Amino acid sequence: MTATAPADADPTMAAIAQAVTEGRAGDSAAARRKLLGLWTAIGATGDPLHRCSLAHYLADLYEDPAQSLAWNVRALDAADAVTDRRVQEHHAGLHIAGFYPSLHLNLADDYRRLGSFEAAAEHINAAEAHAPSLPRTPYGDLLRGAMAEVAQAIAGRDRSRRASAPGSSA
Structure with missing residues (x-):
């Protein structure tokens, strides 16, 4: 979004x-x-x-x-x-379908940071399932890259905040 x-x-x-x-x-x-x-x-x-x-x-x-x-x-x-x-x-x-990759990505990242890796995996899988709805734009590419980053962090059981996460400079 x-x-x-x-x-x-x-x-x-x-x-x-x-x-x-x-x-x-x-x-x-x-x-x-x-x-x-x-x-x-x-x-x-x-x-x-x-x-x-x-x-x-x-x-x-x-x-x-x-x-x-x-x-x-x-x-x-x-x-x-x-x-x-x-x-x-x-x-x-x-289209509302285009919202879901980002929404599920954010949930996956939150669950991952909380150490709930099973819930995180469910949401990163949902984000990836909705990824075809993403536009072929820099924004879509940003989300696809973030999905890969979060999926890797989930696999590695990494709970640290991603430097590229929204609000990281907040």
Whole structure:
């Protein structure tokens, strides 16, 4: 998932993108506060695209893999309720299938860091199964590379934080 899709028609997606930009610029605490405020406004039963996007990005703002895992689970749960129609209302070129490689990758990485290697393997396998949905772009290549890196770390029972993980500089 990227934060670069046009969000001008959807103020919530614009607010999520703005917070993500702040977090990537180094102000993780402010980004976390803004996203948590948006989560409260959206609610646990709000628009699943909003919940999926917000939870996905919020997970990256936590160093603790257990906190990240909680948000990544929320993101995957919300994705299961998002339709292609809803995604394409936000950005015509997107499909919900393209979200799953990243969502499962993040779950695999969290479980791996927590030492739950069996759960990590299940999610990296799911990420790889969804990989054909990834575009042949630098973003798709980045995710494919991260999948290989996480799979190798799972095989090696490595629990350390990956230098290339989202939010690593946070």
